[in-house]
Amino acid sequence: MKRSVLKFGGSSVADFMKIKEIAGYLKSRIEQDEQLIVVVSAMGKTTDDLLASVSHLTADPNDMDLAMLLNTGEQQTISFLSLALNDMNVRAKPLTGYQAGIETTGKHLKSKISSIKTDFLEELFDSHDLLIVAGFQGFNKAGELTTLGRGGSDTTAVAIASALDCPCEIYTDVTGVFSTDPRIFPEAKRWEKISFEEMMEMSALGAGVLETRSVELANNHNIPLYLGKTLSKEKGTWIVPNDQMLERKAVTGVALDKEMAHVTITYPLETKTFLTDLFIKLEEAEINIDMISQIQNQDGLQLSFTFKESEERELNQLFDALKESYTNLYVKIETTYCKLSVIGAGMRDMTGVASKIFKTLLASDIPFYQVTTSEISVSYVVDEQNGEKATRLLCQAFNL
Structure with a gap:
């Protein structure tokens, strides 16, 4: 019997009519002799x-209480979908992350999946046609409820597919992976296929279609991963291993990350101890930073980096703690920038990509402030007001 994991995002289950329509679709799949694990968002x-x-x-909630609260969102969805399916005579079973055996490690609101107890899921298939699992949530070794962070339902779905060694289909409000935001x-x-490598880079750089960890999990466990539009007959996109891509374009996509903030730190005194403390605290807080640049001169240290706006509260708390020990520390956080990234696995073997990007931005008088590169991407910090214009210009320049 064919088995698959299907995930439906928040917009796909936004109201009762949509939940009923999804239930009807799932019933048709069950009638084709399939076993399904369905992961849903709030x-x-x-x-x-x-x-x-x-x-x-x-104004200062603790993470454990927040995780307890946020877990209730997905629990509503699994209950409503199960009610609709059982009313259609489909033997459905709703499961919280705790019941599904999704054990996590790390902070309450930024947990990572450490293991999934699949024995219980296998047992349930003896008496049920379909299992509905709450995405985004799990539990830690202390038995406390945790969440996986934004996009965590994608990670839940791919982790279950990896544990059960079956394909994963992710359904949302877009018809696949596009070269940029339509x-x-x-x-x-819209691409029929894209490599895991390129999809991971696009997700990490702000494309927002799939959560980065979910793509990495699928790649590590060789899980077929499909992205499509909910209840649409249009073909979506398969994310596949790199060796299944017969033709590589120099550029596959342009990602624009508007949920980015920029911080500049100035410290005039001895810097080794300060930098050590700073990066220890960033690691402890599990704050991801990017596009790091450092200048050291007679005036002291100037350090800049970018981070997700959603982590601004935690970062401000971190800086307040540092200022107690480093009174000459000056911090400036700006939210008027965005990150523009050009991605393509073909960059490794093709020249002229960076040159074309620079010339395109310069020709349109679009200034950029920081630049970082990887093997398959080039990223720029630009003014927020120029972000969408620059995206369109680069898509035209690379025929995307």
């Missing part, structure tokens, strides 16, 4: 609404 903007409600109670550049091309 309905619509439920997670955002839950976070907003916290401000009525406290809302910015309507002529963007």
Whole structure:
């Protein structure tokens, strides 16, 4: 019997009508002699609404309480979908992350999956046609509820598929992987296939289609991964191993990350101890930083890096703690920038890509402030007001 993991995002289950339609689709799959594990997100903007409600109670919530609260969003969805399926005579079983045996490590709101107890899932298939698992959530060794961070339902789905060694289909409100966001550049091309390597780079650089860890998991465990539009007959995109890509373009996509902030740190005194303390605290807080640049001269240290805006509260707390020991520390956080990235595995073997990017931006008088490169990407910090314009220009320049 064919087995697959299917994941439906928040926009796909945003209201009861959509949940009923998905239930009907799942019933048709079951009738084709399939076994399904369905992973769902919270309905619509439920997670955002839950976070907003916290401000009525406290300005400084602790992570354990937040994780407990946020777990309730997905629990609503698994219950509603199970109710709809059982009403259609489909033997469905809703499971929280705890019940599904998704054990995690790390901080309550940024946990990583350490193991999944598949024996219980296998047993349930003896008496059920379909299992519905709450995405985004798990539990730690202390038995406390945890969450996997933004996009965590993608990671849940691929982790279960990896544990059960079956394909994973992720359904959302887009029809596949495009060369860039079609809302910015309507002529963007949709790819039938893209490599794991390029998809990981695009996700990490802000494309927002798939969570980076989910793509990495699929790649590590060789899990077929499909991205398509919910209940659409349009073909989506298969993310495949690099060796299955017969033709490599110099550039596959342009990613624009608007949820990025930029920090500049100035410290005039001896810097070795300060830098050690800074990076220890960043590691302890599990804050990811990018595009790091450092200048050391007679005036002291100037260090700059980018980070996700969603981590600004934690970063400010970190700097407040550092200022208690380093009173001459000056920190400036700016949110008026964005990160523009050009991605393509063909960059390794083709020359002229960076030159074309520079010439395109310069010709349109678009300034850039920091540049970083990897083997298959080039990223720029540009003014937020120029981000979408630059994206369109680069898509046109590379025929994307």
